[in-house]
Amino acid sequence: MIIELGHFALFIALAAALLQAISGLYAGHTRNLTYSNMANGASDVAFIAVIFSFFVLVYAYLTSDFSVKNVAENSHTLKPLIYKIAGAWGNHEGSMLLWVVVAAGYGSSLAHFGKSLSFGLKARAMGIQGLIIAAVVGYVVFASNPFLRLDTPPLQGNDLNPLLQDPALAIHPPFLYLGYVGLSLVYSLAIAGLMEGKIDAAWARWLRPWVLASWVFLTIGILLGAYWAYYELGWGGWWFWDPVENASFMPWLLATALLHSAIVTEKRGALAAWTVLLSILAFSLSLLGTFLVRSGVITSVHAFALDPGRGIWILMILAFFTGGGLLLYGLKGAKMASDKGLFAPISRETALILNNLFLVVACFTILVGTLYPLVGEAIYGRAISVGAPYFNAVFTPLMSVILLVLPLATMLSWKRAVLVTSSKKLVWVALVAILGGLLVAFLAKNKPMSAVGIAIGIWVILAAIFEISNRIGLGKMPLVQSLKRLQGLRLMAIGMFLAHLGVGIFTISAVIETSFKTETTKGLASGESVVFGGYKIKLDAIEASEGPNYYGDKAILSVRRRNDAFAMSPERRYYPAAKMPTTEVARHTNAFGELYIALGEPSIVDGRAVWTLRLYENPMIGWLFGGCMIIALGGVLSLLDRGLRIGAPKAKVKP
Amino acid sequence: MRIIAFFALVFAFSPSFAQTQMTPAQEQRYNQLGQEIRCVVCQSEPVATSSAKIAQDMRDVIKARIIAGDSDSQVRQYFADHYGEYVLLRPQINSATWALWLAPFLLLFLGGFVVSGYFRQKTPNISGDDEAALKALDEITLK
Numbered sequence A: 001m002i003i004e005l006g007h008f009a010l011f012i013a014l015a016a017a018l019l020q021a022i023s024g025l026y027a028g029h030t031r032n033l034t035y036s037n038m039a040n041g042a043s044d045v046a047f048i049a050v051i052f053s054f055f056v057l058v059y060a061y062l063t064s065d066f067s068v069k070n071v072a073e074n075s076h077t078l079k080p081l082i083y084k085i086a087g088a089w090g091n092h093e094g095s096m097l098l099w100v101v102v103a104a105g106y107g108s109s110l111a112h113f114g115k116s117l118s119f120g121l122k123a124r125a126m127g128i129q130g131l132i133i134a135a136v137v138g139y140v141v142f143a144s145n146p147f148l149r150l151d152t153p154p155l156q157g158n159d160l161n162p163l164l165q166d167p168a169l170a171i172h173p174p175f176l177y178l179g180y181v182g183l184s185l186v187y188s189l190a191i192a193g194l195m196e197g198k199i200d201a202a203w204a205r206w207l208r209p210w211v212l213a214s215w216v217f218l219t220i221g222i223l224l225g226a227y228w229a230y231y232e233l234g235w236g237g238w239w240f241w242d243p244v245e246n247a248s249f250m251p252w253l254l255a256t257a258l259l260h261s262a263i264v265t266e267k268r269g270a271l272a273a274w275t276v277l278l279s280i281l282a283f284s285l286s287l288l289g290t291f292l293v294r295s296g297v298i299t300s301v302h303a304f305a306l307d308p309g310r311g312i313w314i315l316m317i318l319a320f321f322t323g324g325g326l327l328l329y330g331l332k333g334a335k336m337a338s339d340k341g342l343f344a345p346i347s348r349e350t351a352l353i354l355n356n357l358f359l360v361v362a363c364f365t366i367l368v369g370t371l372y373p374l375v376g377e378a379i380y381g382r383a384i385s386v387g388a389p390y391f392n393a394v395f396t397p398l399m400s401v402i403l404l405v406l407p408l409a410t411m412l413s414w415k416r417a418v419l420v421t422s423s424k425k426l427v428w429v430a431l432v433a434i435l436g437g438l439l440v441a442f443l444a445k446n447k448p449m450s451a452v453g454i455a456i457g458i459w460v461i462l463a464a465i466f467e468i469s470n471r472i473g474l475g476k477m478p479l480v481q482s483l484k485r486l487q488g489l490r491l492m493a494i495g496m497f498l499a500h501l502g503v504g505i506f507t508i509s510a511v512i513e514t515s516f517k518t519e520t521t522k523g524l525a526s527g528e529s530v531v532f533g534g535y536k537i538k539l540d541a542i543e544a545s546e547g548p549n550y551y552g553d554k555a556i557l558s559v560r561r562r563n564d565a566f567a568m569s570p571e572r573r574y575y576p577a578a579k580m581p582t583t584e585v586a587r588h589t590n591a592f593g594e595l596y597i598a599l600g601e602p603s604i605v606d607g608r609a610v611w612t613l614r615l616y617e618n619p620m621i622g623w624l625f626g627g628c629m630i631i632a633l634g635g636v637l638s639l640l641d642r643g644l645r646i647g648a649p650k651a652k653v654k655p
Numbered sequence B: 001m002r003i004i005a006f007f008a009l010v011f012a013f014s015p016s017f018a019q020t021q022m023t024p025a026q027e028q029r030y031n032q033l034g035q036e037i038r039c040v041v042c043q044s045e046p047v048a049t050s051s052a053k054i055a056q057d058m059r060d061v062i063k064a065r066i067i068a069g070d071s072d073s074q075v076r077q078y079f080a081d082h083y084g085e086y087v088l089l090r091p092q093i094n095s096a097t098w099a100l101w102l103a104p105f106l107l108l109f110l111g112g113f114v115v116s117g118y119f120r121q122k123t124p125n126i127s128g129d130d131e132a133a134l135k136a137l138d139e140i141t142l143k
Helices: A002-030 A033-062 A069-074 A081-087 A093-114 A119-143 A168-179 A183-196 A200-233 A243-268 A272-295 A308-333 A348-380 A387-413 A420-425 A427-443 A448-471 A479-488 A491-516 A622-638 A642-646 B002-008 B024-036 B055-067 B071-081 B100-123 B128-141
Strands: A518-526 A529-532 A534-544 A551-561 A564-568 A571-575 A581-584 A586-590 A593-605 A608-619
Touching: A002 A033, A002 A119, A002 A183, A033 A069, A033 A081, A033 A093, A081 A093, A081 A168, A081 A571, A081 A642, A093 A119, A093 A168, A093 A183, A093 A272, A119 A183, A119 A308, A119 A571, A168 A183, A168 A243, A183 A200, A183 A243, A183 A272, A183 A308, A183 A448, A183 B002, A200 A243, A200 A272, A200 A622, A243 A272, A243 A348, A272 A308, A272 A348, A348 A387, A348 B100, A387 A420, A387 A448, A387 A586, A387 B100, A427 A448, A427 A551, A448 A491, A491 A593, A491 A608, A491 A622, A518 A593, A529 A608, A534 A593, A551 A593, A551 A608, A564 A586, A586 B002, A593 A622, A608 B071, A622 B002, B024 B055, B024 B071
Parallel strands: none
Antiparallel strands: A518 A608, A529 A534, A534 A551, A551 A564, A551 A571, A571 A581, A586 A593, A593 A608
């Protein structure tokens, strides 16, 4: 019964979202307050209805109700509680329901928190958001319904893919969707702005918190996914340029570009049309990502629950919102002529345009690479693979340019600057960075590109520190006074500092991790040992391990390096319900890296069981993920800046 | 598909005891090439990170070719000849992939064109007087 209520709530949500769409758009057109209130109310109804549906699905998972097809296919009575809950969104139907929950949540938030928006803009944005919610709820109800029943319920379920039974991956989809789907509201605001015919600094200020929030969530979501891949897949890698990873990374790149261009639009009134275009494209790419992940058009290691029929639905939604958005942009974008802020070719505006240019080119290069196998198949009739080596080769140089320009951008003044004056301040920073690079080149032979990468990282970090100390007058006035100035700094400024610092830390760590990690594979019998990277690793024993829904083998290793001795125990698990093995790696971390050991399969050599160990030494890996955390933290601080909330001009309600 | 391969060939990962050991430099090349050759039965994985039996065999081939003295491109070519260009995760430059490799340059060129167009359109006409005034302003503010 309760399942049917959850199912029914989806229809209520569909009706409410349609009402929200119609009344919002109508209110925007007629400036009618009643209809605008109706749109706001409808958004709450839609949100409550989908939340209810969602909780019903979670409830079905918690009670292991195998009469529900979705639960039978993805759950198991013995599965730990947290994965029963997470299982609700660890599959296609459930994750699309989560998509709708987040979209409706953002719509409802705009209704409640968007009080300062101008009347027409808000009403229309509510309307567009309603349209998006309705389209996807329709898809959930008619093509991807998680509440379908089975005639003969099985006694036991098929279990969730054991690779997904992991804490980081349990919270990875919610974060990713809070980011992905947040861009739907950014899109709605952009379309509403186009319909209003008014894209100005105030619009950009209303837009920015939503961009920032989406971007922070997306950053954390991607980070969680990378971290999970690192410790769960057992190959020591953290980024594989898999189509699904690319699908989340492309919107992130555009959201990053958008974040910077919206600043230009807000502060200088320039680049308005461009900011609108980016908003449309960013959401289009998150829809495209959903399409790629869900349709199975592109093979991916992440692909689960593939169904080409569903792909058509998502493709239609994608075509409607992207095509419609771009069409409206083409009709109205050029006529806006709201670019009031003039600036000289050498100015912070230009530096941010360069940032945008390279981010967007990087994004579309990844898009080309991701889709190229389809092109090869369709046009040339040849099966072509585009993998990590391609993406590394094209992405790294583009990013390097961005990182080289970044410090200059923070030093240039708005409107017009003199390059020599601004860059003079950074001479020392540049010298230290170059010296650092030369040192690396000298110490590590035959790694010129790593030296360049590290020099760029130092350049970014030192310039960020230099910029903020310059701002608070560190060294130019008594320390107490500097600290006082630090206290008085806008959170936005500190946020920018942290984000750029994080980028630098990530860059250095990623370069060191990729170019200096070592790995080896070794077969050991009980009692044997191996020397790797200064560690002496001895296999003491293999023990059987058991959990609620798995059993496995656990290697007991004793590891020694100089005076340091510790135990590690990598494990291989087998999940009988899902019929899948997983590796649980053992990691020993210190300040500058970690020893990472995965246990492979045994084989019989000369009558003894020999166990394969894969050994990795991954330098700076903690700093790599830490750098990303700092980037996200910078975004959070910017989001907390008072300016985003109180500084926006108050709307005049014209009933 | 991957799951089936994963399951069916679960005993695949066993150490290979080739007669000749690789030098550290060769081992580095081996690890690098393992990332560039695609496992033929997997969804989207290089042989270096696949547990499939065939991936192990392909890794052994890489090792054998390296020990036999092949260069990196000879190893790649060997795989392209035997399994088709599909196995190369770093696509070769040929008639079917030139657009792929040219894409970043084309996009950058296009973007640069748009940006420069923006500046041509935006740059205000500065008269002689203005120029003198701006120069004076520069001297005051930027020095």
